[in-house]
Amino acid sequence: MNPIKTEIGYCTTERIYVRGHDLANDLIGKVDFIDMMMLVVLGRKCEGNERDMINAIMVTVMDHGLTPSALAARLTYLGAPEAMQAAVAAGLLGAGSVFLGAMENATLMLRDLVKSLPENAGDEQFLDIATAFYKDRRVARQTIYGLGHNIHVNGDPRIPALREVSQRNGYYGVHWRAMEQLEAVSGILGKRRLPINAAGAVGAMVADMQLPPTLARGLTLISRCAGLIGHVLEEQSSPTGQALWDLVLRQDPRNAVHS
Amino acid sequence: MNPIKTEIGYCTTERIYVRGHDLANDLIGKVDFIDMMMLVVLGRKCEGNERDMINAIMVTVMDHGLTPSALAARLTYLGAPEAMQAAVAAGLLGAGSVFLGAMENATLMLRDLVKSLPENAGDEQFLDIATAFYKDRRVARQTIYGLGHNIHVNGDPRIPALREVSQRNGYYGVHWRAMEQLEAVSGILGKRRLPINAAGAVGAMVADMQLPPTLARGLTLISRCAGLIGHVLEEQSSPTGQALWDLVLRQDPRNAVHS
Amino acid sequence: MNPIKTEIGYCTTERIYVRGHDLANDLIGKVDFIDMMMLVVLGRKCEGNERDMINAIMVTVMDHGLTPSALAARLTYLGAPEAMQAAVAAGLLGAGSVFLGAMENATLMLRDLVKSLPENAGDEQFLDIATAFYKDRRVARQTIYGLGHNIHVNGDPRIPALREVSQRNGYYGVHWRAMEQLEAVSGILGKRRLPINAAGAVGAMVADMQLPPTLARGLTLISRCAGLIGHVLEEQSSPTGQALWDLVLRQDPRNAVHS
Amino acid sequence: MNPIKTEIGYCTTERIYVRGHDLANDLIGKVDFIDMMMLVVLGRKCEGNERDMINAIMVTVMDHGLTPSALAARLTYLGAPEAMQAAVAAGLLGAGSVFLGAMENATLMLRDLVKSLPENAGDEQFLDIATAFYKDRRVARQTIYGLGHNIHVNGDPRIPALREVSQRNGYYGVHWRAMEQLEAVSGILGKRRLPINAAGAVGAMVADMQLPPTLARGLTLISRCAGLIGHVLEEQSSPTGQALWDLVLRQDPRNAVHS
Structure with missing residues (x-):
């Protein structure tokens, strides 16, 4: 049997270690999100000019409006507003061979x-x-x-x-x-x-950048996750889910539409 | 019928706009991930010392090893390695009232x-x-x-x-x-x-910080998404999914275990 | 530590047991889906007139066209046709407090x-x-x-x-x-x-029927799962995902629409 | 633009139609789950001896204990018991090229x-x-x-x-x-x-049976959905999620385990 362990981290009663660093004493308040992400994902902080490149990639793919992933999230949120993580997950599930993947x-x-x-x-x-x-x-x-x-x-x-x-x-x-x-x-x-x-x-x-290919999809998932949070927040204050549904129903004249 | 539109963004043939900014000319290479996230989610970049606070929150919640969300992701990856977005989504789905939510x-x-x-x-x-x-x-x-x-x-x-x-x-x-x-x-x-x-x-x-409460869960979802990418990458190079399954089966002596 | 075992089933090298029954010899070809479902979920086959009631419930909730769950599934399928399970899962994720839940x-x-x-x-x-x-x-x-x-x-x-x-x-x-x-x-x-x-x-x-309340949501999830398979199959032969996206984009005149 | 409509169903103010049948008058209480599933998925009820074959397939794949999909569902339920649909979805997401797919x-x-x-x-x-x-x-x-x-x-x-x-x-x-x-x-x-x-x-x-290949995965998703409902119900009455987590943590002696 393989030993079941991860190099990503572990917890003792007193401390939490991530990639060998003491989370509370060496990371919180001392590294930023991008370095922490690289540490967790690749086991090392940014090197060279990687940070600018990663920021540029993540800024590029975060969001640009009512994409299929945003729509799937909003339609899911309509039915289960108590579980916004489910709406976000629904939005990420389309990141396959055609779009973000x-x-x-x-x-x-x-x-x-x-x-x-x-x-x-x-x-x-x-x-x-x-x-x-x-x-x-x-x-x-x-x-x-x-x-x-x-x-x-x-x-x-x-x-x-x-x-x-x-x-x-x-x-x-x-x-x-x-x-x-x-x-x-x-x-x-x-x-x-x-x-x-x-x-x-x-x-x-x-x-x-010689990063693992998986990271091309990975960075987009992380960044799109932020975009989907934006859609969920907007849905809370000015919902579109029901109007989206009605719009679709109206395409087939046989349907009655919600009053 | 409500108009169906989002303030988050839209695309013309020539340009992509996010919160009114020209993505290609004003954002890519000019703002970092945190500012872009705030822009998409709240419609404004970081103010005051928010950036340090947000970094600290996201560094705190990213990952600390084999949590239930990491395990759900790894067990999902075992069955569907061609769809890593599904493994990541499975890991996020547990962010409910007990854990990250x-x-x-x-x-x-x-x-x-x-x-x-x-x-x-x-x-x-x-x-x-x-x-x-x-x-x-x-x-x-x-x-x-x-x-x-x-x-x-x-x-x-x-x-x-x-x-x-x-x-x-x-x-x-x-x-x-x-x-x-x-x-x-x-x-x-x-x-x-x-x-x-x-x-x-x-x-x-x-x-x-007077941020919307939803953002407390939202920031953890984004950051945990990065943690889960780390688990998927580790699973690619040193898989644990099958060993996890076998470990569980072994707890009930009636089970035969994979050879 | 609690023992980790399930009463649902286990496997030996020679046999598979579900709720104490030998799957190959006592169940396959001998019980139908509804009895098997009751066996797995409640540990017993149908009693009295339960079968008719359960069939009626499941027939009622299976599908009735382009609901939000069907739309979420179709939009997810558009991006990841290689992972239809992700489209189905996206469709189920909205079964919350507002709709099926x-x-x-x-x-x-x-x-x-x-x-x-x-x-x-x-x-x-x-x-x-x-x-x-x-x-x-x-x-x-x-x-x-x-x-x-x-x-x-x-x-x-x-x-x-x-x-x-x-x-x-x-x-x-x-x-x-x-x-x-x-x-x-x-x-x-x-x-x-x-x-x-x-x-x-x-x-x-x-x-x-004095069934566990969870089963009210559970039966709808199972039956809606069948409905969503129907939507995925239809999407394969006469896709609507791209047209749905375009329809939404067209609601905001600032958007260019896919040509 | 393609018309956006489905042959699966539509609703008027007075009636719900599924594949052209009046749901309330012609289907509820008159057809069983298997016929309804075939109607929604393929547009026709069972023919010949299909029903026995489909029952046999669905009985075969429903569940056999603590598989990776059951474990992913249970670990998800641990964090978000208010959203059992998310636990079920997590369990289905691993139905890919290795297992059910x-x-x-x-x-x-x-x-x-x-x-x-x-x-x-x-x-x-x-x-x-x-x-x-x-x-x-x-x-x-x-x-x-x-x-x-x-x-x-x-x-x-x-x-x-x-x-x-x-x-x-x-x-x-x-x-x-x-x-x-x-x-x-x-x-x-x-x-x-x-x-x-x-x-x-x-x-x-x-x-x-000359059914669409997609249905091979589809039938297993529907049936496994029933299996996962069984795991969620068992988790409600005799939870294993926390014990599963502890069991995994205990494999790496560096971890402290929940008390």
């Missing part, structure tokens, strides 16, 4: 592409490899993550900002370049160029 | 106690009112939140650290004092003094 | 009302007690469960059918009568008579 | 295998095709679903019972035979014969 998939895909790249590959060679990679995935009917957006059809406004943050902090590396090559390839091979989306940029950032 | 209840309780307190109440008057409040809740069989801990029986080590942070930042106010009076009352009326626990301290902090 | 609350409320009823109470005495009970709850700002419906304002069509099933099977007892008295009181004391709704009828049925 | 994967796999089978294939040809299929999946590092069990190493006791039910009802078809061929191949190519497990048998049954 796509960031993890983009990280994995970029690491995969970059593996077949010779050291010191020039731009042309890079483009060739990206082209082959793109074609292979199309043939195998695998999603090419990180490209295209059905609202920001001319380019996702977050991408230049994320690129700038990455460059400023020294994390504009081979995965960012791979993502950009894929965008270029999409313009060459497809009907129209598919601009990089947030999943692509965050995927590249996590890969260029 | 108790922080919200403590905030509400302290606000309730303080309401009946005359301005400029002296210590003696305060103690009288806390005593009456304590007795009333006992008679009505209502939980007195924020007191007692079944591991840290001589005092929760986090409390002095949280008090110090609150004092340093100017948020050691009437709700903190109310919580302390309740601790004192427990020693006078009960068999043994019940020390303030983390729910009590966080409840007092949120109340003294 | 209200059935449990109605059962508890009716048991409470009936406690103060003398044996052989006549109709007049019953009405007096129900009136006092109704007023007390109004004064204490406690919800009176089981009354009123904002679509079926002239009466919930399910109630006569459920009453008939209860009468036919010998479970039209004091809790059903208490629910009907509350309906009558609502007409006497309020602006308009509030007809019994499904929560009220199911609450009365569970109470008159 | 594997039944869906087995159905899909068997349909895939059978596609390449010529009509009237004899046993020998069948074995050849199954062997090639088995080898291909091994090479591609794809899981072969439905084989092996780490407790029932000499054979899962549920399989003969499920085979017997399938034969008796006329659903012992080509997918059952494919599953048995894979078992045989495992004995020829591997170190030891891997017996068919419940996922394999249920997968074969759903495939031989």
Whole structure:
């Protein structure tokens, strides 16, 4: 039998230890949320310019209004206002392959592409490899993550900002370049160029920071959790849940709608 | 019909707005996670010394090892490793009246106690009112939140650290004092003094900061989400889920255990 | 330490036991779902006419179209089609005090009302007690469960059918009568008579069957789970998730909508 | 924009319709849970001997004691007893690729295998095709679903019972035979014969009944939901959650344990 223990923490009668640090004496009031998160998740505080990068990622993905995850949370809150954790959990459950989880998939895909790249590959060679990679995935009917957006059809406004943050902090590396090559390839091979989306940029950032791919999805879950708390608070003061339901019922004229 | 809209954000083809700010130009790379969280949740960035307080709360509640929420997440991950968001959601679902949600209840309780307190109440008057409040809740069989801990029986080590942070930042106010009076009352009326626990301290902090009570639970959900990502990552590299299951099965000798 | 064991079941290398029965030899192919459910949940198969009552309850609550729980499930499925269990779980999470959980609350409320009823109470005495009970709850700002419906304002069509099933099977007892008295009181004391709704009828049925109140919520969770599978399957063949999202975005003219 | 409507149901002021039937007049008290489930999920009641098959599947997967899903539910209930729906949801969230979701994967796999089978294939040809299929999946590092069990190493006791039910009802078809061929191949190519497990048998049954593969996972979610209600009820009367937590803490001697 494996020993059942975690390196994350344990408690004695007198003390609580997190990653070997005394929580009360060494962490509370002394480290901030981001360092604590890195400590719990990776066993070490931020290094280099990681903090700015992580802040940028988390600011990017926190919220932008009535997304499916916000709607699922609000509709759940309507039925169970005594259990707001359930509304938040409902909102997180959609972070799968299509939406937020796509960031993890983009990280994995970029690491995969970059593996077949010779050291010191020039731009042309890079483009060739990206082209082959793109074609292979199309043939195998695998999603090419990180490209295209059905609202920001001319380019996702977050991408230049994320690129700038990455460059400023020294994390504009081979995965960012791979993502950009894929965008270029999409313009060459497809009907129209598919601009990089947030999943692509965050995927590249996590890969260029050499963080575990799981963290691409993980950071979005944490940040989106904050966004969902915002939706729950707004729902408390100016509820939309019932109106959402009525709006949907009204789409099918057979339905009577709540009076 | 109510208009269905949110003040949190909206998207045009060219821009994303969060609380009226242009996400790409004004927020990414310019504000940190805590300010963004406050913006999304409350519609404003941190004021005064709020940032230090919020960091201290979130550092306090993030994780301390194999709690029920961590175990629920790990056992869920065992069955569905392709959907880590489901494991994280399972871990958050227990944040109810007994564990993390108790922080919200403590905030509400302290606000309730303080309401009946005359301005400029002296210590003696305060103690009288806390005593009456304590007795009333006992008679009505209502939980007195924020007191007692079944591991840290001589005092929760986090409390002095949280008090110090609150004092340093100017948020050691009437709700903190109310919580302390309740601790004192427990020693006078009960068999043994019940020390303030983390729910009590966080409840007092949120109340003294005049934040919405929901945020007491909300901040713990966000921070615990980070803790759960840590457990999922550890589960990926050194899994415990199967061993946990086997450990439980072994408690009933009628069970055969996985080989 | 408590022994950690369950009376529900255990496994040996050769056999699986559920409530003491050999699953493979005594249950599979020999009992139906309803008996198995009763066995697992209550430790015994159906007795008397329980099966008809339970079928009627479960048929009543399974589904009736695009409810908030169905919408939460569909919006979750949109983001994570690889994890349909997460969509189903999201749909169940709203079964709280307002919607499906209200059935449990109605059962508890009716048991409470009936406690103060003398044996052989006549109709007049019953009405007096129900009136006092109704007023007390109004004064204490406690919800009176089981009354009123904002679509079926002239009466919930399910109630006569459920009453008939209860009468036919010998479970039209004091809790059903208490629910009907509350309906009558609502007409006497309020602006308009509030007809019994499904929560009220199911609450009365569970109470008159002397089943645990938790089972009122439990049966609805199981049956709604079937309804949600129906929504997931329909979403697979004729998806609505994206259209739902677009519909909501379109309510706020500031939003661009997916093309 | 797609019309947003469902074929599952709708409500008028006077009536509720489910799949075109009047719920109150035609379904409540007239159809049982299984027929209602089929109606909601597939749009038709049971046909042929489907009812016996579905009952057998649901009886098989309902519960067998302290599985990871039961443990996740119990640990969630410990923190949030006011929201039992959250405990049930937590228990369902692990129904992924490893545990209950594997039944869906087995159905899909068997349909895939059978596609390449010529009509009237004899046993020998069948074995050849199954062997090639088995080898291909091994090479591609794809899981072969439905084989092996780490407790029932000499054979899962549920399989003969499920085979017997399938034969008796006329659903012992080509997918059952494919599953048995894979078992045989495992004995020829591997170190030891891997017996068919419940996922394999249920997968074969759903495939031989020509039901949608999603229903293999769907039926287990519904039935397991009933099992989880059983665990919640037991937890109410004889709780194990705290003891489970303590048991885990005790595995790491650094931890103090609750007193």
